Amino acid sequence: xxxxxxxxxxxxxxxxxxxxxxxxxxxxxxxxxxxxxxxxxxxxxxxxxxxxxxxxxxxxxxxxxxxxxxxxxxxxxxxxxxxxxxxxxxxxxxxxxxxxxxxxxxxxxxxx
Amino acid sequence: xxxxxxxxxxxxxxxxxxxxxxxxxxxxxxxxxxxxxxxxxxxxxxxxxxxxxxxxxxxxxxxxxxxxxxxxxxxxxxxxxxxxxxxxxxxxxxxxxxxxxxxxxxxxxxxxxxxxx
Numbered sequence: 001x002x003x004x005x006x007x008x009x010x011x012x013x014x015x016x017x018x019x020x021x022x023x024x025x026x027x028x029x030x031x032x033x034x035x036x037x038x039x040x041x042x043x044x045x046x047x048x049x050x051x052x053x054x055x056x057x058x059x060x061x062x063x064x065x066x067x068x069x070x071x072x073x074x075x076x077x078x079x080x081x082x083x084x085x086x087x088x089x090x091x092x093x094x095x096x097x098x099x100x101x102x103x104x105x106x107x108x109x110x111x112x
Numbered sequence: 113x114x115x116x117x118x119x120x121x122x123x124x125x126x127x128x129x130x131x132x133x134x135x136x137x138x139x140x141x142x143x144x145x146x147x148x149x150x151x152x153x154x155x156x157x158x159x160x161x162x163x164x165x166x167x168x169x170x171x172x173x174x175x176x177x178x179x180x181x182x183x184x185x186x187x188x189x190x191x192x193x194x195x196x197x198x199x200x201x202x203x204x205x206x207x208x209x210x211x212x213x214x215x216x217x218x219x220x221x222x223x224x225x226x227x228x229x
């Protein structure tokens with residue numbers, strides 16, 4: 001069974017901390033994505049990557065960066081966490097364009 | 113720019129009722145894909161269906177059916193004889209068709225469906 005695994009289900013971090021959210025897929029997919037989900041706003045794309053070391057900004061990249069050193073791993077980095085980054089973060093992967101996404105279970109991040 | 117609108121924020125039904133979730137989209141592309149995802153309380157989004165813009169045939173899968181109407185830019189989802197296990201947030205999404213770099217999904221804001229006994 002194909003899987004996208006997010007390392008943490010729940011995280012609590014302090015304002016100003018550097019936060020790493022990890023995502024690993026075992027499907028040899030080229031494309032990987034980070035979304036955040038907030039009530040009433042749906043899912044909004046933060047960053048995506050279409051290949052190793054390649055990244056592109058999504059709709060709301062401010063305050064975030066990403067890293068993709070290996071095909072199976074896509075990390076989201078909050079350089080200096082702020083309370084407005086409290087959210088559910090969802091990672092997804094896809095083989096190539098035009099296929100459906102496979103999502104991870106999400107990481108609920110609380111910044112205090 | 114692409115946009116997906118799910119006007120129904122929350123719907124509550126009693127088990128065995130039929131329920132339709134609305135989805136209206138906007139795109140300038142002539143070729144695109146439409147999706148429905150289910151998000152149960154566990155949080156993981158589960159893929160339900162993908163529909164190509166050239167394929168306007170309605171689809172039925174068990175108790176689920178989808179009505180795609182290009183003329184009204186709608187892709188509605190009906191659950192027949194709803195069950196408590198159908199309680200979830202349902203997202204409609206739109207994707208451009210792109211053979212180059214990764215094309216992204218644009219999601220609606222979701223419809224929360226509550227099915228009670």
